[in-house]
Amino acid sequence: MLNTVQQRRRSSLDLSDERARDELTPEERAVQGVWSGVLVQAIMDMSSKSRKPEMRRVREDARAWLLEGGEDFEEVCLRAGFNPDYVRAKVRAAERREFQWRLPVGSGWRTQRRMLETQQLTA
Numbered sequence: 001m002l003n004t005v006q007q008r009r010r011s012s013l014d015l016s017d018e019r020a021r022d023e024l025t026p027e028e029r030a031v032q033g034v035w036s037g038v039l040v041q042a043i044m045d046m047s048s049k050s051r052k053p054e055m056r057r058v059r060e061d062a063r064a065w066l067l068e069g070g071e072d073f074e075e076v077c078l079r080a081g082f083n084p085d086y087v088r089a090k091v092r093a094a095e096r097r098e099f100q101w102r103l104p105v106g107s108g109w110r111t112q113r114r115m116l117e118t119q120q121l122t123a
Contacts, residue, residue, distance in 0.1 A: 035080035047099035066091045
């Protein structure tokens, strides 16, 4: 017999399906947002570059919870509307990239466009 988390996991909402997101009530979206925030905070904690001893412990705890967490991790993912295996795969991929989320400062398309516009105005 399946436990509650396994049952919810089987019937979890696939947020990649636009129609599934549209079926949520505003209250359900708000609840998902709160639980998504829990996941985001854990990912931020895991990706911290702080050298402070207390942050090292927080980073290790967040990593263990995200990659090896049990039913509580799965429950948070399901309440956020995500498949726990999907979240773990994305976190592992981000860890392999050393959590580089953004391009280096000044190399994004907006900055490049502004620089080009500035050059055109001064020419």
